[in-house]
Amino acid sequence: MSFSVTPSILSFSYLVATVLFIFSLHWMNDPKTARRAVMAGTLAMTIAVLSTWGQEIVVHHLWIVIAIIAGFVVGVPLSMVPMTAVPQRTALSHAFGGIAAGLVGTAKYYLWLSEGAEHLTRFRMVAILIEIILGYLTFTGSLLAAGKLQEVKWIPQRPVTYVGQNIVNLGLLLAAVAIGVFLVFFPAADVAPKLFSVIIVLALIFGVLLIIPIGGADMPTVIAILNAYAGLSAVAMGFVLDNKLLITAGALDGSSGLILSIIMCKAMNRSFTNVLFGAFGQVQQAKEEGEEQVYKPETIEGAGHVLEQSQLVVIVPGYGMAVAQAQHKVRELYDHLTKLGISVKFAIHPVAGRMPGHMNVLLAEAEIPYDDLVEMEDINADMPQCDVALVVGANDVVNPAARYDETSPIYGMPIIAADKARTVFAIKRSKNPGFAGIDNELYFSDRTWMLFGDAKHVLGELVKQLSGGSGMH
Protein backbone atom coordinates (compact mmCIF):
# COMPACT_ATOMS: atom_id res chain seq x y z
CA MET A 1 0.00 0.00 0.00
CA SER A 2 1.45 3.35 -0.96
CA PHE A 3 -0.53 5.32 1.59
CA SER A 4 -0.50 4.56 5.28
CA VAL A 5 -2.08 6.32 8.22
CA THR A 6 0.46 8.28 10.27
CA PRO A 7 0.14 8.58 14.06
CA SER A 8 -1.12 12.14 13.81
CA ILE A 9 -3.75 11.28 11.21
CA LEU A 10 -4.77 8.38 13.47
CA SER A 11 -5.08 10.62 16.53
CA PHE A 12 -7.10 13.15 14.55
CA SER A 13 -9.49 10.47 13.24
CA TYR A 14 -9.94 9.11 16.75
CA LEU A 15 -10.72 12.60 18.01
CA VAL A 16 -13.34 13.08 15.30
CA ALA A 17 -14.82 9.66 16.14
CA THR A 18 -14.98 10.55 19.85
CA VAL A 19 -16.85 13.78 19.15
CA LEU A 20 -19.27 11.97 16.85
CA PHE A 21 -19.94 9.28 19.48
CA ILE A 22 -20.79 11.91 22.07
CA PHE A 23 -23.08 13.73 19.65
CA SER A 24 -24.64 10.40 18.76
CA LEU A 25 -25.65 9.80 22.38
CA HIS A 26 -26.72 13.43 22.74
CA TRP A 27 -29.16 13.05 19.85
CA MET A 28 -30.77 10.08 21.60
CA ASN A 29 -32.46 12.50 24.02
CA ASP A 30 -35.38 13.06 21.66
CA PRO A 31 -37.11 10.65 19.27
CA LYS A 32 -37.08 13.44 16.66
CA THR A 33 -33.30 13.61 16.45
CA ALA A 34 -32.55 10.02 17.38
CA ARG A 35 -32.09 8.67 13.89
CA ARG A 36 -29.29 11.17 13.36
CA ALA A 37 -27.60 9.39 16.28
CA VAL A 38 -27.32 6.19 14.25
CA MET A 39 -25.78 8.04 11.31
CA ALA A 40 -23.23 9.79 13.53
CA GLY A 41 -22.34 6.53 15.25
CA THR A 42 -21.93 4.65 11.98
CA LEU A 43 -19.77 7.40 10.52
CA ALA A 44 -17.58 7.49 13.64
CA MET A 45 -17.16 3.73 13.57
CA THR A 46 -16.25 3.73 9.88
CA ILE A 47 -13.63 6.44 10.43
CA ALA A 48 -12.17 4.53 13.38
CA VAL A 49 -12.01 1.21 11.52
CA LEU A 50 -10.49 2.61 8.33
CA SER A 51 -7.86 4.75 10.06
CA THR A 52 -6.83 1.83 12.29
CA TRP A 53 -6.69 -0.56 9.38
CA GLY A 54 -4.62 1.86 7.30
CA GLN A 55 -1.71 1.93 9.76
CA GLU A 56 1.67 0.65 8.72
CA ILE A 57 1.80 -2.06 11.39
CA VAL A 58 -1.28 -3.78 9.93
CA VAL A 59 0.29 -6.02 7.32
CA HIS A 60 -2.05 -9.01 7.05
CA HIS A 61 -5.34 -8.12 5.44
CA LEU A 62 -7.00 -11.39 4.45
CA TRP A 63 -8.20 -12.37 7.94
CA ILE A 64 -9.46 -8.86 8.58
CA VAL A 65 -11.53 -8.95 5.41
CA ILE A 66 -12.90 -12.40 6.26
CA ALA A 67 -13.76 -11.42 9.85
CA ILE A 68 -15.52 -8.25 8.69
CA ILE A 69 -17.54 -10.14 6.08
CA ALA A 70 -18.43 -12.79 8.68
CA GLY A 71 -19.50 -9.99 11.02
CA PHE A 72 -21.91 -8.72 8.38
CA VAL A 73 -23.20 -12.21 7.60
CA VAL A 74 -24.07 -12.83 11.24
CA GLY A 75 -24.91 -9.25 12.19
CA VAL A 76 -27.52 -8.49 9.55
CA PRO A 77 -29.85 -11.40 10.48
CA LEU A 78 -29.34 -10.59 14.17
CA SER A 79 -30.67 -7.09 13.51
CA MET A 80 -33.91 -8.46 12.08
CA VAL A 81 -35.19 -10.35 15.12
CA PRO A 82 -38.76 -9.60 16.29
CA MET A 83 -39.12 -6.84 18.87
CA THR A 84 -40.03 -9.33 21.58
CA ALA A 85 -36.61 -10.94 21.04
CA VAL A 86 -34.65 -7.68 21.38
CA PRO A 87 -33.70 -8.41 25.03
CA GLN A 88 -32.03 -11.71 24.13
CA ARG A 89 -30.33 -10.08 21.13
CA THR A 90 -28.99 -7.40 23.44
CA ALA A 91 -27.75 -9.99 25.93
CA LEU A 92 -26.08 -11.87 23.08
CA SER A 93 -24.34 -8.71 21.93
CA HIS A 94 -23.01 -8.16 25.45
CA ALA A 95 -21.63 -11.69 25.23
CA PHE A 96 -19.92 -10.83 21.93
CA GLY A 97 -18.48 -7.64 23.43
CA GLY A 98 -17.24 -9.61 26.43
CA ILE A 99 -15.53 -12.32 24.38
CA ALA A 100 -13.87 -9.71 22.14
CA ALA A 101 -12.39 -7.96 25.18
CA GLY A 102 -11.38 -11.26 26.76
CA LEU A 103 -9.63 -12.51 23.61
CA VAL A 104 -7.74 -9.28 22.93
CA GLY A 105 -6.56 -9.23 26.55
CA THR A 106 -5.46 -12.86 26.35
CA ALA A 107 -3.69 -12.28 23.03
CA LYS A 108 -1.85 -9.27 24.42
CA TYR A 109 -0.69 -11.16 27.53
CA TYR A 110 0.78 -14.08 25.60
CA LEU A 111 2.24 -11.72 23.02
CA TRP A 112 4.03 -9.58 25.59
CA LEU A 113 5.11 -12.69 27.46
CA SER A 114 6.73 -14.05 24.33
CA GLU A 115 8.38 -10.72 23.54
CA GLY A 116 9.95 -10.43 26.96
CA ALA A 117 8.78 -10.03 30.54
CA GLU A 118 9.72 -6.34 30.64
CA HIS A 119 6.63 -5.61 28.54
CA LEU A 120 4.35 -6.94 31.27
CA THR A 121 4.47 -3.95 33.57
CA ARG A 122 2.34 -3.99 36.69
CA PHE A 123 0.02 -1.41 35.26
CA ARG A 124 -0.51 -3.45 32.12
CA MET A 125 -1.04 -6.64 34.12
CA VAL A 126 -3.70 -5.00 36.28
CA ALA A 127 -5.44 -3.67 33.18
CA ILE A 128 -5.21 -7.00 31.36
CA LEU A 129 -6.57 -8.90 34.36
CA ILE A 130 -9.51 -6.52 34.78
CA GLU A 131 -10.16 -6.76 31.06
CA ILE A 132 -10.16 -10.54 30.86
CA ILE A 133 -12.07 -11.15 34.10
CA LEU A 134 -14.82 -8.69 33.11
CA GLY A 135 -14.74 -9.87 29.49
CA TYR A 136 -15.05 -13.58 30.13
CA LEU A 137 -17.59 -13.32 32.95
CA THR A 138 -19.70 -11.03 30.78
CA PHE A 139 -19.42 -13.61 28.00
CA THR A 140 -20.82 -16.61 29.88
CA GLY A 141 -23.15 -14.52 32.03
CA SER A 142 -24.71 -12.85 29.01
CA LEU A 143 -24.99 -16.11 27.10
CA LEU A 144 -26.87 -17.60 30.03
CA ALA A 145 -29.07 -14.50 30.33
CA ALA A 146 -29.82 -14.68 26.61
CA GLY A 147 -30.70 -18.36 27.02
CA LYS A 148 -33.03 -17.62 29.92
CA LEU A 149 -34.73 -14.84 27.95
CA GLN A 150 -35.09 -17.04 24.87
CA GLU A 151 -36.54 -19.69 27.21
CA VAL A 152 -34.17 -22.35 25.96
CA LYS A 153 -35.45 -25.62 27.35
CA TRP A 154 -32.43 -26.91 29.27
CA ILE A 155 -31.76 -23.56 30.93
CA PRO A 156 -33.83 -23.21 34.11
CA GLN A 157 -36.15 -20.19 34.11
CA ARG A 158 -36.68 -20.14 37.83
CA PRO A 159 -33.71 -19.05 39.91
CA VAL A 160 -31.35 -21.88 40.87
CA THR A 161 -30.22 -21.59 44.45
CA TYR A 162 -28.38 -23.89 46.78
CA VAL A 163 -26.99 -23.74 50.29
CA GLY A 164 -23.76 -21.75 50.53
CA GLN A 165 -24.19 -20.24 47.08
CA ASN A 166 -22.83 -16.85 48.03
CA ILE A 167 -19.89 -18.46 49.81
CA VAL A 168 -19.01 -20.46 46.70
CA ASN A 169 -19.24 -17.34 44.52
CA LEU A 170 -17.20 -15.29 46.94
CA GLY A 171 -14.62 -18.07 47.22
CA LEU A 172 -14.23 -18.23 43.45
CA LEU A 173 -13.85 -14.48 43.22
CA LEU A 174 -11.25 -14.42 46.00
CA ALA A 175 -9.32 -17.23 44.32
CA ALA A 176 -9.29 -15.29 41.05
CA VAL A 177 -8.17 -12.11 42.80
CA ALA A 178 -5.42 -13.97 44.70
CA ILE A 179 -4.06 -15.52 41.50
CA GLY A 180 -4.39 -12.13 39.84
CA VAL A 181 -2.31 -10.42 42.52
CA PHE A 182 0.36 -13.10 42.10
CA LEU A 183 0.40 -12.52 38.34
CA VAL A 184 0.71 -8.76 38.75
CA PHE A 185 3.93 -9.24 40.70
CA PHE A 186 5.31 -12.26 38.84
CA PRO A 187 3.83 -12.03 35.34
CA ALA A 188 6.60 -14.12 33.79
CA ALA A 189 6.99 -16.84 36.43
CA ASP A 190 7.12 -20.39 35.08
CA VAL A 191 3.59 -21.15 36.24
CA ALA A 192 2.24 -17.76 35.10
CA PRO A 193 0.85 -18.83 31.70
CA LYS A 194 -0.99 -21.72 33.39
CA LEU A 195 -2.30 -19.49 36.17
CA PHE A 196 -3.48 -17.04 33.53
CA SER A 197 -5.62 -19.72 31.92
CA VAL A 198 -6.91 -20.72 35.37
CA ILE A 199 -8.16 -17.14 35.81
CA ILE A 200 -9.88 -17.34 32.44
CA VAL A 201 -11.67 -20.53 33.49
CA LEU A 202 -12.63 -19.03 36.86
CA ALA A 203 -14.07 -15.96 35.15
CA LEU A 204 -16.07 -18.12 32.75
CA ILE A 205 -17.49 -20.16 35.65
CA PHE A 206 -18.12 -17.04 37.71
CA GLY A 207 -20.25 -15.57 34.90
CA VAL A 208 -22.50 -18.62 34.95
CA LEU A 209 -22.79 -18.72 38.74
CA LEU A 210 -23.63 -15.02 38.83
CA ILE A 211 -26.65 -15.36 36.53
CA ILE A 212 -28.00 -18.79 37.57
CA PRO A 213 -29.72 -17.56 40.78
CA ILE A 214 -31.42 -14.65 39.02
CA GLY A 215 -35.09 -14.93 38.12
CA GLY A 216 -37.04 -13.63 35.18
CA ALA A 217 -38.38 -10.55 36.97
CA ASP A 218 -34.85 -9.25 37.47
CA MET A 219 -33.79 -9.63 33.85
CA PRO A 220 -34.08 -5.92 32.98
CA THR A 221 -31.65 -5.09 35.79
CA VAL A 222 -29.28 -7.89 34.89
CA ILE A 223 -29.11 -6.86 31.25
CA ALA A 224 -28.27 -3.31 32.32
CA ILE A 225 -25.54 -4.53 34.69
CA LEU A 226 -24.03 -6.77 32.01
CA ASN A 227 -24.11 -3.75 29.70
CA ALA A 228 -22.01 -1.82 32.22
CA TYR A 229 -19.56 -4.74 32.52
CA ALA A 230 -19.18 -4.96 28.74
CA GLY A 231 -18.44 -1.23 28.63
CA LEU A 232 -15.91 -1.45 31.45
CA SER A 233 -14.12 -4.35 29.77
CA ALA A 234 -13.72 -2.11 26.70
CA VAL A 235 -12.30 0.61 28.96
CA ALA A 236 -9.80 -1.88 30.40
CA MET A 237 -8.85 -2.84 26.85
CA GLY A 238 -8.16 0.84 26.20
CA PHE A 239 -5.76 0.91 29.16
CA VAL A 240 -4.04 -2.25 27.89
CA LEU A 241 -3.64 -0.93 24.35
CA ASP A 242 -2.97 2.68 25.36
CA ASN A 243 -5.92 3.74 23.23
CA LYS A 244 -7.99 6.75 24.30
CA LEU A 245 -10.80 6.16 21.82
CA LEU A 246 -11.46 2.75 23.39
CA ILE A 247 -11.47 4.30 26.85
CA THR A 248 -13.92 7.02 25.84
CA ALA A 249 -16.35 4.76 23.97
CA GLY A 250 -16.16 2.12 26.70
CA ALA A 251 -16.82 4.74 29.39
CA LEU A 252 -19.86 6.01 27.48
CA ASP A 253 -21.22 2.46 27.31
CA GLY A 254 -20.33 1.78 30.92
CA SER A 255 -22.04 4.91 32.22
CA SER A 256 -25.11 4.10 30.14
CA GLY A 257 -25.23 0.65 31.72
CA LEU A 258 -24.76 2.18 35.16
CA ILE A 259 -27.59 4.69 34.73
CA LEU A 260 -29.96 2.07 33.36
CA SER A 261 -29.11 -0.30 36.22
CA ILE A 262 -29.84 2.42 38.76
CA ILE A 263 -33.18 3.21 37.08
CA MET A 264 -34.12 -0.48 37.04
CA CYS A 265 -33.13 -0.99 40.68
CA LYS A 266 -35.09 2.11 41.72
CA ALA A 267 -38.10 0.87 39.79
CA MET A 268 -38.04 -2.37 41.77
CA ASN A 269 -36.94 -0.80 45.05
CA ARG A 270 -33.92 -3.06 45.24
CA SER A 271 -30.17 -2.67 45.52
CA PHE A 272 -27.50 -4.08 43.20
CA THR A 273 -26.37 -6.56 45.82
CA ASN A 274 -29.94 -7.61 46.38
CA VAL A 275 -30.47 -8.30 42.68
CA LEU A 276 -27.20 -10.19 42.35
CA PHE A 277 -27.36 -12.16 45.57
CA GLY A 278 -31.00 -12.08 46.59
CA ALA A 279 -32.48 -14.76 44.28
CA PHE A 280 -35.74 -12.94 43.69
CA GLY A 281 -38.57 -14.61 41.88
CA GLN A 282 -39.03 -17.67 43.99
CA VAL A 283 -42.60 -18.74 44.42
CA GLN A 284 -43.92 -17.11 47.54
CA GLN A 285 -45.25 -19.40 50.20
CA ALA A 286 -49.00 -19.60 50.06
CA LYS A 287 -50.62 -17.26 52.53
CA GLU A 288 -52.49 -19.12 55.17
CA GLU A 289 -55.59 -17.01 55.28
CA GLY A 290 -58.95 -18.44 56.14
CA GLU A 291 -61.09 -16.43 53.74
CA GLU A 292 -60.88 -17.27 50.11
CA GLN A 293 -60.77 -14.33 47.77
CA VAL A 294 -62.93 -14.42 44.66
CA TYR A 295 -62.53 -12.85 41.25
CA LYS A 296 -65.48 -10.90 39.82
CA PRO A 297 -65.73 -11.78 36.13
CA GLU A 298 -67.15 -9.33 33.57
CA THR A 299 -68.53 -9.94 30.09
CA ILE A 300 -67.17 -8.34 26.92
CA GLU A 301 -70.49 -6.53 26.42
CA GLY A 302 -70.41 -5.04 29.90
CA ALA A 303 -66.81 -3.93 29.54
CA GLY A 304 -67.54 -2.45 26.12
CA HIS A 305 -70.38 -0.33 27.50
CA VAL A 306 -68.28 1.00 30.35
CA LEU A 307 -65.44 1.85 27.94
CA GLU A 308 -67.83 3.75 25.65
CA GLN A 309 -69.01 5.90 28.56
CA SER A 310 -65.47 6.86 29.56
CA GLN A 311 -63.53 10.04 29.02
CA LEU A 312 -60.08 8.88 30.05
CA VAL A 313 -58.92 5.31 29.58
CA VAL A 314 -55.48 4.26 30.78
CA ILE A 315 -54.09 1.03 29.41
CA VAL A 316 -51.47 -0.67 31.60
CA PRO A 317 -49.50 -3.06 29.39
CA GLY A 318 -47.20 -5.77 30.67
CA TYR A 319 -44.99 -8.35 29.06
CA GLY A 320 -47.97 -10.74 28.98
CA MET A 321 -49.41 -8.52 26.24
CA ALA A 322 -46.37 -9.17 24.06
CA VAL A 323 -46.39 -12.89 24.85
CA ALA A 324 -49.98 -13.06 23.62
CA GLN A 325 -48.96 -10.98 20.56
CA ALA A 326 -51.80 -8.64 21.48
CA GLN A 327 -50.13 -5.28 20.81
CA HIS A 328 -51.82 -4.87 17.43
CA LYS A 329 -55.24 -5.56 18.96
CA VAL A 330 -54.39 -3.00 21.62
CA ARG A 331 -53.71 -0.57 18.82
CA GLU A 332 -57.11 -1.32 17.24
CA LEU A 333 -58.80 -0.70 20.56
CA TYR A 334 -56.83 2.52 20.90
CA ASP A 335 -58.00 3.62 17.44
CA HIS A 336 -61.66 2.84 18.19
CA LEU A 337 -61.68 4.63 21.52
CA THR A 338 -59.81 7.63 20.12
CA LYS A 339 -62.36 7.87 17.30
CA LEU A 340 -65.13 8.03 19.93
CA GLY A 341 -63.36 11.08 21.37
CA ILE A 342 -62.09 9.19 24.40
CA SER A 343 -58.60 10.05 25.47
CA VAL A 344 -56.43 6.95 25.75
CA LYS A 345 -53.05 6.85 27.48
CA PHE A 346 -50.59 4.06 28.14
CA ALA A 347 -49.03 3.80 31.59
CA ILE A 348 -45.45 2.56 31.22
CA HIS A 349 -43.71 1.13 34.25
CA PRO A 350 -39.90 1.30 33.96
CA VAL A 351 -39.61 -2.48 34.30
CA ALA A 352 -42.51 -3.34 32.00
CA GLY A 353 -41.09 -5.77 29.49
CA ARG A 354 -37.81 -7.55 29.72
CA MET A 355 -35.26 -4.80 29.31
CA PRO A 356 -35.18 -1.07 29.99
CA GLY A 357 -37.65 0.70 27.70
CA HIS A 358 -38.82 -2.56 26.11
CA MET A 359 -42.55 -1.79 26.40
CA ASN A 360 -42.16 1.49 24.51
CA VAL A 361 -40.58 -0.34 21.60
CA LEU A 362 -43.28 -3.02 21.59
CA LEU A 363 -46.02 -0.37 21.49
CA ALA A 364 -44.18 1.77 18.94
CA GLU A 365 -43.97 -1.30 16.72
CA ALA A 366 -47.77 -1.48 16.86
CA GLU A 367 -47.74 2.12 15.62
CA ILE A 368 -49.05 3.67 18.78
CA PRO A 369 -47.88 7.32 18.81
CA TYR A 370 -45.22 7.84 21.47
CA ASP A 371 -46.94 10.98 22.79
CA ASP A 372 -49.51 8.69 24.41
CA LEU A 373 -46.93 6.53 26.17
CA VAL A 374 -46.74 8.07 29.64
CA GLU A 375 -44.20 7.28 32.33
CA MET A 376 -45.41 5.91 35.64
CA GLU A 377 -44.56 9.04 37.66
CA ASP A 378 -46.53 11.26 35.30
CA ILE A 379 -49.61 9.09 34.90
CA ASN A 380 -50.10 8.28 38.58
CA ALA A 381 -51.26 11.84 39.34
CA ASP A 382 -54.04 11.44 36.74
CA MET A 383 -55.23 8.01 37.86
CA PRO A 384 -58.05 9.26 40.17
CA GLN A 385 -59.56 11.05 37.14
CA CYS A 386 -59.27 7.93 35.06
CA ASP A 387 -62.57 6.21 34.24
CA VAL A 388 -61.17 2.87 33.20
CA ALA A 389 -57.78 1.32 33.82
CA LEU A 390 -57.35 -1.60 31.45
CA VAL A 391 -54.63 -3.98 32.63
CA VAL A 392 -53.27 -6.09 29.78
CA GLY A 393 -50.76 -8.72 30.79
CA ALA A 394 -49.32 -6.64 33.62
CA ASN A 395 -49.31 -8.02 37.14
CA ASP A 396 -46.69 -7.08 39.72
CA VAL A 397 -46.45 -3.46 38.52
CA VAL A 398 -50.09 -2.84 39.53
CA ASN A 399 -50.11 -4.84 42.76
CA PRO A 400 -51.18 -2.55 45.64
CA ALA A 401 -49.48 -4.91 48.11
CA ALA A 402 -46.24 -3.15 47.14
CA ARG A 403 -47.47 -0.14 49.12
CA TYR A 404 -48.27 -1.66 52.48
CA ASP A 405 -47.57 -5.39 52.73
CA GLU A 406 -44.14 -5.59 54.29
CA THR A 407 -44.02 -9.34 53.85
CA SER A 408 -44.46 -9.09 50.10
CA PRO A 409 -41.32 -9.55 47.99
CA ILE A 410 -42.30 -6.48 45.97
CA TYR A 411 -42.88 -4.28 49.06
CA GLY A 412 -41.69 -0.73 48.41
CA MET A 413 -41.60 -1.09 44.64
CA PRO A 414 -43.22 1.93 42.95
CA ILE A 415 -46.39 0.83 41.14
CA ILE A 416 -48.85 2.22 38.65
CA ALA A 417 -51.88 3.34 40.67
CA ALA A 418 -54.40 1.37 38.62
CA ASP A 419 -56.39 0.78 41.81
CA LYS A 420 -57.15 4.53 42.00
CA ALA A 421 -59.11 4.43 38.74
CA ARG A 422 -62.94 4.42 38.96
CA THR A 423 -63.12 1.04 37.25
CA VAL A 424 -60.42 -1.53 36.60
CA PHE A 425 -60.63 -4.20 33.92
CA ALA A 426 -57.91 -6.80 34.05
CA ILE A 427 -57.37 -9.23 31.20
CA LYS A 428 -55.87 -12.42 32.49
CA ARG A 429 -55.33 -15.75 30.86
CA SER A 430 -55.54 -17.90 33.96
CA LYS A 431 -55.78 -17.59 37.69
CA ASN A 432 -52.07 -18.29 38.17
CA PRO A 433 -49.84 -15.71 39.84
CA GLY A 434 -47.49 -13.55 37.73
CA PHE A 435 -43.79 -13.67 36.92
CA ALA A 436 -42.73 -12.93 40.48
CA GLY A 437 -45.08 -15.60 41.75
CA ILE A 438 -47.19 -13.31 43.91
CA ASP A 439 -50.96 -13.03 44.21
CA ASN A 440 -52.29 -9.68 43.06
CA GLU A 441 -54.69 -7.90 45.39
CA LEU A 442 -55.82 -5.53 42.69
CA TYR A 443 -57.83 -8.36 41.15
CA PHE A 444 -59.91 -8.72 44.30
CA SER A 445 -60.66 -5.01 44.73
CA ASP A 446 -64.27 -3.73 44.71
CA ARG A 447 -63.58 -1.76 41.55
CA THR A 448 -61.96 -4.56 39.60
CA TRP A 449 -63.67 -6.80 37.09
CA MET A 450 -61.81 -9.60 35.39
CA LEU A 451 -61.87 -10.45 31.70
CA PHE A 452 -60.59 -14.00 31.53
CA GLY A 453 -59.05 -15.32 28.35
CA ASP A 454 -56.18 -14.88 25.95
CA ALA A 455 -55.37 -11.14 25.71
CA LYS A 456 -55.44 -11.10 21.91
CA HIS A 457 -58.82 -12.82 21.81
CA VAL A 458 -60.40 -10.69 24.55
CA LEU A 459 -59.18 -7.45 22.95
CA GLY A 460 -60.41 -8.61 19.54
CA GLU A 461 -63.86 -9.24 21.02
CA LEU A 462 -63.81 -5.83 22.71
CA VAL A 463 -62.97 -4.13 19.42
CA LYS A 464 -65.80 -6.03 17.72
CA GLN A 465 -68.19 -5.01 20.48
CA LEU A 466 -67.16 -1.35 20.19
CA SER A 467 -67.43 -1.21 16.41
CA GLY A 468 -70.80 -2.96 16.55
CA GLY A 469 -72.02 -0.55 19.20
CA SER A 470 -70.87 2.59 17.42
CA GLY A 471 -72.46 1.36 14.19
CA MET A 472 -75.93 1.55 15.76
CA HIS A 473 -75.65 5.22 16.67
Added chain:
Amino acid sequence: MSRRWISRGAVPVLVSLLALGLTASDASSSLVLALQEVAEVAEHVETPDYWSLLFVFTLSTFIGLGVIRRVSRLLHTPLMSITNAISAIAVVGSIIVAGSDYPTEIRVMGAIALFASMTNIVAGFLITDRMLKMFKTVDRKGQ
Protein backbone atom coordinates in the same frame (compact mmCIF):
# COMPACT_ATOMS: atom_id res chain seq x y z
CA MET B 1 -37.21 14.29 40.09
CA SER B 2 -34.76 12.07 38.27
CA ARG B 3 -31.96 14.54 38.93
CA ARG B 4 -31.83 13.79 42.63
CA TRP B 5 -31.12 10.12 42.46
CA ILE B 6 -28.68 10.56 39.60
CA SER B 7 -26.58 12.85 41.72
CA ARG B 8 -26.86 10.38 44.57
CA GLY B 9 -25.71 7.67 42.19
CA ALA B 10 -22.86 9.87 40.98
CA VAL B 11 -21.39 10.38 44.46
CA PRO B 12 -20.17 6.80 44.94
CA VAL B 13 -18.83 6.87 41.38
CA LEU B 14 -16.92 10.06 42.11
CA VAL B 15 -15.60 8.69 45.38
CA SER B 16 -14.47 5.44 43.80
CA LEU B 17 -12.84 7.34 40.94
CA LEU B 18 -10.94 9.47 43.45
CA ALA B 19 -9.95 6.37 45.36
CA LEU B 20 -8.84 4.79 42.11
CA GLY B 21 -6.81 7.89 41.31
CA LEU B 22 -5.15 7.92 44.74
CA THR B 23 -4.24 4.26 44.70
CA ALA B 24 -3.05 4.65 41.14
CA SER B 25 -0.85 7.56 42.11
CA ASP B 26 0.58 5.50 44.93
CA ALA B 27 1.06 2.49 42.74
CA SER B 28 2.38 4.49 39.85
CA SER B 29 5.17 6.12 41.88
CA SER B 30 6.52 2.70 42.75
CA LEU B 31 5.66 1.69 39.21
CA VAL B 32 7.74 4.55 37.81
CA LEU B 33 10.74 3.38 39.81
CA ALA B 34 10.25 -0.16 38.64
CA LEU B 35 9.81 1.02 35.09
CA GLN B 36 12.96 3.10 35.19
CA GLU B 37 14.92 0.01 36.23
CA VAL B 38 13.33 -1.97 33.47
CA ALA B 39 13.88 0.79 30.95
CA GLU B 40 17.61 0.65 31.53
CA VAL B 41 17.53 -3.02 30.65
CA ALA B 42 15.26 -2.73 27.65
CA GLU B 43 15.10 0.65 26.02
CA HIS B 44 12.46 -0.26 23.47
CA VAL B 45 9.63 -0.62 26.02
CA GLU B 46 7.48 2.45 25.58
CA THR B 47 5.64 3.62 28.70
CA PRO B 48 2.16 4.96 28.07
CA ASP B 49 1.09 8.09 29.90
CA TYR B 50 -1.14 6.39 32.47
CA TRP B 51 -2.24 9.66 33.98
CA SER B 52 -3.69 10.99 30.77
CA LEU B 53 -5.50 7.66 30.26
CA LEU B 54 -7.07 7.98 33.71
CA PHE B 55 -8.01 11.58 32.93
CA VAL B 56 -9.70 10.50 29.72
CA PHE B 57 -11.56 7.74 31.54
CA THR B 58 -12.74 10.02 34.35
CA LEU B 59 -13.85 12.84 32.07
CA SER B 60 -15.61 10.60 29.58
CA THR B 61 -17.45 8.85 32.41
CA PHE B 62 -18.81 12.23 33.51
CA ILE B 63 -19.70 13.17 29.94
CA GLY B 64 -21.43 9.81 29.60
CA LEU B 65 -23.44 10.26 32.81
CA GLY B 66 -24.39 13.80 31.78
CA VAL B 67 -25.43 12.94 28.26
CA ILE B 68 -27.18 9.67 29.01
CA ARG B 69 -29.30 10.86 31.89
CA ARG B 70 -30.95 13.24 29.40
CA VAL B 71 -31.89 10.41 27.05
CA SER B 72 -35.65 10.03 26.79
CA ARG B 73 -36.96 7.04 28.74
CA LEU B 74 -38.93 6.15 25.67
CA LEU B 75 -35.68 5.28 23.95
CA HIS B 76 -33.88 3.22 26.57
CA THR B 77 -33.97 0.05 24.50
CA PRO B 78 -32.52 1.72 21.37
CA LEU B 79 -30.04 3.48 23.67
CA MET B 80 -28.77 0.14 24.86
CA SER B 81 -28.44 -1.11 21.29
CA ILE B 82 -26.54 1.96 20.14
CA THR B 83 -24.17 2.07 23.11
CA ASN B 84 -23.57 -1.59 22.48
CA ALA B 85 -22.57 -0.85 18.90
CA ILE B 86 -20.40 2.04 20.09
CA SER B 87 -18.58 -0.08 22.66
CA ALA B 88 -17.78 -2.48 19.84
CA ILE B 89 -15.04 0.08 19.16
CA ALA B 90 -13.01 -2.82 20.57
CA VAL B 91 -12.82 -3.49 16.84
CA VAL B 92 -9.76 -1.21 16.60
CA GLY B 93 -7.86 -3.34 19.11
CA SER B 94 -8.90 -6.50 17.27
CA ILE B 95 -7.72 -5.16 13.90
CA ILE B 96 -4.24 -4.47 15.29
CA VAL B 97 -4.01 -7.91 16.90
CA ALA B 98 -5.39 -9.74 13.86
CA GLY B 99 -3.43 -7.80 11.24
CA SER B 100 0.01 -7.18 12.75
CA ASP B 101 2.98 -9.43 12.20
CA TYR B 102 2.29 -11.56 15.27
CA PRO B 103 2.36 -15.35 15.82
CA THR B 104 -0.59 -17.15 14.22
CA GLU B 105 -2.34 -18.20 17.45
CA ILE B 106 -2.32 -14.58 18.64
CA ARG B 107 -3.78 -13.43 15.34
CA VAL B 108 -6.50 -16.09 15.48
CA MET B 109 -7.68 -14.62 18.78
CA GLY B 110 -7.64 -11.18 17.20
CA ALA B 111 -9.64 -12.37 14.21
CA ILE B 112 -12.33 -13.95 16.40
CA ALA B 113 -12.50 -10.77 18.47
CA LEU B 114 -12.78 -8.77 15.26
CA PHE B 115 -15.64 -10.96 14.07
CA ALA B 116 -17.46 -10.58 17.42
CA SER B 117 -17.03 -6.79 17.43
CA MET B 118 -18.02 -6.43 13.79
CA THR B 119 -21.20 -8.42 14.45
CA ASN B 120 -22.05 -6.03 17.27
CA ILE B 121 -21.39 -2.98 15.12
CA VAL B 122 -23.52 -4.18 12.21
CA ALA B 123 -26.39 -5.64 14.27
CA GLY B 124 -26.29 -2.81 16.82
CA PHE B 125 -26.59 0.10 14.41
CA LEU B 126 -29.08 -1.64 12.12
CA ILE B 127 -31.45 -2.70 14.89
CA THR B 128 -31.25 0.72 16.56
CA ASP B 129 -32.28 2.35 13.31
CA ARG B 130 -35.05 -0.20 12.83
CA MET B 131 -36.46 0.56 16.28
CA LEU B 132 -36.15 4.33 15.94
CA LYS B 133 -38.09 4.25 12.67
CA MET B 134 -41.06 2.88 14.62
CA PHE B 135 -41.33 5.82 16.99
CA LYS B 136 -43.95 8.06 15.45
CA THR B 137 -45.71 11.08 16.83
CA VAL B 138 -49.47 11.65 16.83
CA ASP B 139 -51.06 12.68 13.57
CA ARG B 140 -53.78 14.92 15.00
CA LYS B 141 -54.71 16.50 11.67
CA GLY B 142 -57.89 14.49 11.50
CA GLN B 143 -59.28 16.03 14.69
